[in-house]
Each structure stands twice: as C-alpha cells, then as structure tokens.
Amino acid sequence: MAEAQSAAAGRAASAPPLTNRRFLNPDDPVCVLLVGPSQNGKTTLINRLISMAANSDRVERGKEGDKNKKCTLTTAEYDLEVPMSQYVLIDRMTGEVVDGIASDEATLMTQWRRIKATDYAIRMADANPLYLKLHLIDTPGLDDSEGKDYENMEDVLGTLNRLSQAKEPWKRKLNAMVLVYNSNNSFSGSFQTIVQNYHKCMPNLFETMAVVNTHFDMANLSQKRLHLLRQGVISAAESARRAVMGTRAEDFKRLVGLPLAPTHFHVDNRPGDRNAYADIVSRNTIADLVAFLAASLSSPMPIKQMRVVKNPDMEMVDTKLQRLLKHATDRWSSELKDARERASDAEAFRSVVLQLRV
Secondary structure, three states, X not given: OHHHHHHHHHHHHOOOOHHHOEEOOOOOOEEEEEXXXXXXXXXXXXXXXXXHXXXXXHOOOOOOOOOOOOOOOOOXXXXXXXXXXXXXXXXXXXXXXXXXXXXXXXXXXXXXXHOEOOOEEEEEOOOOOEEEEEEEEEOOOEOOOXXXXXXXXXXHHHHHHHHHOXXXXXXXXXXXXXXXXXXXXXXXXXXXXXHHHHHHHOHHHHHHEEEEEEOOOHHHHHHHHHHHHHHOOOOOOOOHXXXXXXXXXXXXXXXXXXXXXXXXEEOOOOOOOOEHHHHHHHHHHHXXXXXXXXXXXXXXXXHHHOOOOOOHHHHHHHHHHHHHHHHHHHHHHHHXXXXXXXXXXXXXXXXXXXXXXX
C-alpha cells in the first residue's frame, strides 16, 4: 500500500510530457539579465535553475568558477522551461506529504540535518503546473579579479546590441535584472559603482530588479541565529532568517544611495542531494524567484532604450582622444594648406616657363 501511494505521489508531481505542458508565456520568454561580481554564484544559480527546468536534458550547463579562477569569460544565454510550482516533501515509507516539519525556527535548527534524501523525496506541489519560458543572459563578473571590467562591459553591451536587432520581437527587450551577490560578503564600494552605472544605463529595468543573495545554506543560518541570539538582536521566538534578510536589504539600500527597493532572495544555490530539507528550501526559494520573474512579463524594456553611460575613467580617455584627434586634424590641415600653396607656386612657375618658350 505504501509503495503504491509513493508511486502515485511521484506520478502526480512529475512533469507532464512536452505536448501536454502549459505555458504562461508560450511565445514571449521572460528575458533576464544576470549581473554581479566574479565568483559570487551567477552560473551556479543558473545551473540550479537548469536542474529544475523541464528541458534540463537539452540545456548545456554553465562552467562554474572556483575560489582561484572564474569561468564566465563571455556572455552566455540559456533558454529554460521552468515549472511555476512550490515543492513538497514526500515520506518514502508512506508516500504521504510531510507537513509542518518544524513549527518554529529553533526546533528546525536541531532537526534539519535529520531530514535526509534517503527518507524523503521531493515533488512539485502542483501536479500540472504552468511553465514559464526564461531566457537568461549570464554575464562575465564585474568587479573583476583580473581588472577587465571595461572588456566585460563591452561584451555585455555587444550582446545586448545584437539582441536589439534580432528578428524575434521578444529578444529585443529585457524584462528583469537579477543582481547576484554572495550572502557571506559585505557589499563592496566597487559593487556600488557597478549598480549605479547600470542604473544610469537602464533605469526602467530597476523597477523589476531582484537581488539574489547566494550561499545562504542551513548551516550558515544556524550560525547567524546563534550570533544574533548572543548579541540580543533577536529572541528565541523570533526568526533569524527574517532578521538577516531585513539587515541585508537595509545594507543594500544604504550602500547604493538610490531610491531603490529591490526584492531580496536568500538562496542556497548548491544544496547537494543528501539533505532533503536543504534541497526543498532551495527549490522553494527559487520557485519564489521564478514567480517574481513571471510578474515582469507586463513591464518589458526595449533594449534600444538603454543609454550608454561612461564612468569618469572612460570620460578621461575620451577627452584625451579628442585632444589627440584635434591636434592631428589641425596638423593635417596645416600640412594640406602648405602642400596646396607649394602646388600653386609650382603651377605658376611652369606657366612662366611655357610663356618664355613661346
């Protein structure tokens, strides 16, 4: 009986065949620009989305960097079909959905390690969900460790320029921007400059901006909870997750110095496959992100509206080039004038010689 229930639960929550799949946006994929510093988890987040997509077997995963070397050297694009559904835990013994694993965060901190994938399966809560078509644009890391921010920005702008001239109307717009940043790192001053420059280029897109704080795993949350309790920031009955998210949003707002209120997501983008609870929390956070991106369908920004904004260093280079160009032009004009005068003198001399011969 339990085996039959488990099999039924698996069939009910599995993705329907391609021919029966229902799409929220069958002909208008949501185009998302992902930006952020090097080695902060952009490609890892994309690979996590790929693993949850119905077409994951047809999409090549991005190459992830490590602490010593980044791997996203040029802009890459991914087309995904992602289910719009939350996820549930299924007890493998009974085949039943497990509700309310922990009624409070304090209890969860002692239980989550015991919720293993060998005992629990993960299924979509909706047996026949809508699917969202996503077109993800993964960019080289800004705040680059190799000092190639200009080259990386040029690559991003080149890709966007190419897309702005595409035949398909949906490729000529952007729906949302996702800023990816490691939740364990403080926002840097150089990151502030990056955000401000992007805001100058495409202010309309910032109305549908999300900040995804990566590497936010359960062990990390446990440590932060203990720290907040010791500091008296929260009580035993209060949520450390909520406190961390609120502080992070305030830090971002204070650093950027712009009237922005992006939606923040804290996600474990690499939960592993052994702990079912870490996996389902990661999946459901990404499901929330997918729902956020789906809402951006109503507010596309044509890529041609984007403005090219140059930072002070680039403006200094432009000024220097303009001075050199003016100097070269003036010199060329002077040399041309002298050449014309010499030509006139030579022509006059030849005319005199011809007259003398006559």
